Amino acid sequence: MNKVAFHTLGCKVNQYETEAMEKMFEDKGYEIVGEDDLAHIYVINTCTVTNLSASKSRQFIRKVKKINKDSIVAVVGCYSQVSPDEVESIEGVDVIIGTSDRKRIVELCEKAKKDRQQINIVRNIASLNEFEEVDVDDIRSMTRAYIKIQDGCNQYCSYCIIPYARGPVRSRKIQDIIEESKKLASSGFKEIILTGIHVASYGKDLGEIGLIDVIKKISEVDGIERIRLSSIEPNLITKDFMEALLTSKKVCHHFHLSLQSGSNSVLKRMNRKYSKEEYREKVDLIRSYMPDAGITTDIIVGFPGESDEEFIETLEFVKNIRFSRIHVFKYSPRKGTPAAKYKDQVHGTIKSQRSESLIKLAEQMMREFNYRFLGKKMEVLFEKIDGDYYEGYTSNYIRVKVDSDKDLVGQVVKVDIHANEGDYLIAKVGR
Numbered sequence: 001m002n003k004v005a006f007h008t009l010g011c012k013v014n015q016y017e018t019e020a021m022e023k024m025f026e027d028k029g030y031e032i033v034g035e036d037d038l039a040h041i042y043v044i045n046t047c048t049v050t051n052l053s054a055s056k057s058r059q060f061i062r063k064v065k066k067i068n069k070d071s072i073v074a075v076v077g078c079y080s081q082v083s084p085d086e087v088e089s090i091e092g093v094d095v096i097i098g099t100s101d102r103k104r105i106v107e108l109c110e111k112a113k114k115d116r117q118q119i120n121i122v123r124n125i126a127s128l129n130e131f132e133e134v135d136v137d138d139i140r141s142m143t144r145a146y147i148k149i150q151d152g153c154n155q156y157c158s159y160c161i162i163p164y165a166r167g168p169v170r171s172r173k174i175q176d177i178i179e180e181s182k183k184l185a186s187s188g189f190k191e192i193i194l195t196g197i198h199v200a201s202y203g204k205d206l207g208e209i210g211l212i213d214v215i216k217k218i219s220e221v222d223g224i225e226r227i228r229l230s231s232i233e234p235n236l237i238t239k240d241f242m243e244a245l246l247t248s249k250k251v252c253h254h255f256h257l258s259l260q261s262g263s264n265s266v267l268k269r270m271n272r273k274y275s276k277e278e279y280r281e282k283v284d285l286i287r288s289y290m291p292d293a294g295i296t297t298d299i300i301v302g303f304p305g306e307s308d309e310e311f312i313e314t315l316e317f318v319k320n321i322r323f324s325r326i327h328v329f330k331y332s333p334r335k336g337t338p339a340a341k342y343k344d345q346v347h348g349t350i351k352s353q354r355s356e357s358l359i360k361l362a363e364q365m366m367r368e369f370n371y372r373f374l375g376k377k378m379e380v381l382f383e384k385i386d387g388d389y390y391e392g393y394t395s396n397y398i399r400v401k402v403d404s405d406k407d408l409v410g411q412v413v414k415v416d417i418h419a420n421e422g423d424y425l426i427a428k429v430g431r
């Protein structure tokens with residue numbers, strides 16, 4: 001039996017697309033093996049956001065060529081899309097595919113194997129207007145399943161390469177999303193996470209349809225108990241949106257609202273489309289409808305020109321909002337983006353100091369948020385067992401551990417919270 005192995009870099013969307021490509025190979029009779037195992041074909045699904053794709057791809061190719069020097073290596077994804085010539089010149093690469101045409105991966109790998117010739121089918125994606133439908137049966141490793149509902153982004157934040165790597169917004173047809181939700185429900189998944197490159201833009205290319213329509217339709221799928229939104233932009237939050245969300249009992253009280261900076265001058269240089277005052281309003285609106293909502297965010301420190309004063313402004317804003325979790329990123333320039341050419345790049349030591357102080361503040365705020373729920377009853381979807389404890393997440397995205405004799409994995413269970421430890425809560429199964 002022919003064997004294929006995958007190596008995935010980057011975000012959840014890439015993990016999702018790897019699953020889809022695995023299925024394409026399985027449908028053609030291939031066996032999926034681990035990336036350290038002997039395989040006939042190795043696929044690297046690359047990312048361009050980390051800036052490390054080139055070296056990681058090279059490392060991986062060197063490794064797999066030692067395992068099987070005759071293997072076929074395919075490089076797919078954002079890095080191939082943005083730098084196809086660079087990928088072409090990496091020794092040992094046989095197939096190069098960008099962020100479209102992944103459906104042809106099996107055919108192209110087999111052709112490269114037969115002809116022993118490099119194939120590069122990366123094409124310009126700026127004019128793509130259709131969502132590439134790929135079939136994913138399940139996300140094997142998790143209780144929660146991701147559904148990709150759109151691709152691409154039209155926002156052009158000055159630090160981000162994604163619009164160049166993924167092209168414009170293309171939304172998936174609602175019927176296809178519902179079909180996939182039903183399949184996931186019948187495989188036992190209880191929670192669906194709506195994911196994409198810029199989820200807030202869902203429907204912009206389809207006319208009279210938006211994210212809320214997707215949420216309402218998935219709410220009707222039997223077996224799905226929770227719907228979680230991945231990262232969204234503040235501008236999506238309106239009174240109408242919140243009221244519509246409340247009509248579904250399944251929507252998680254968790255909003256990952258990208259902030260990136262709490263300083264208006266930095267936001268402007270980042271080409272973000274909101275001010276901190278507007279952001280604050282959106283958070284207040286969420287909390288007025290869902291007082292227990294977990295508000296999480298991403299923040300970039302050390303953006304070009306970020307002064308001490310601007311960073312302090314961000315710290316003050318963060319303290320004022322009181323996030324339940326923050327992902328802190330140190331800015332690193334991406335070739336091909338406007339911000340990479342800005343003259344006043346911030347020194348690495350300063351970025352590290354700023355990152356450390358923000359992480360410290362974030363940890364403190366997370367503990368404070370978790371503490372609010374001591375003594376309360378909460379529902380937890382349990383995902384795994386770790387040592388003596390079952391672990392899962394609440395609707396508002398707090399990690400909870402429970403000691404139980406019964407198997408809880410894959411179930412939504414009511415628990416009594418009785419202790420707060422590190423970054424999680426400890427509970428007993430409720431009565």
Ligand code: SF4
Nearest residue numbers: 153155156157160162
């Ligand atoms: S919204 Fe900005 S940061 Fe997010 S993908 Fe689009 S361009 Fe990149």
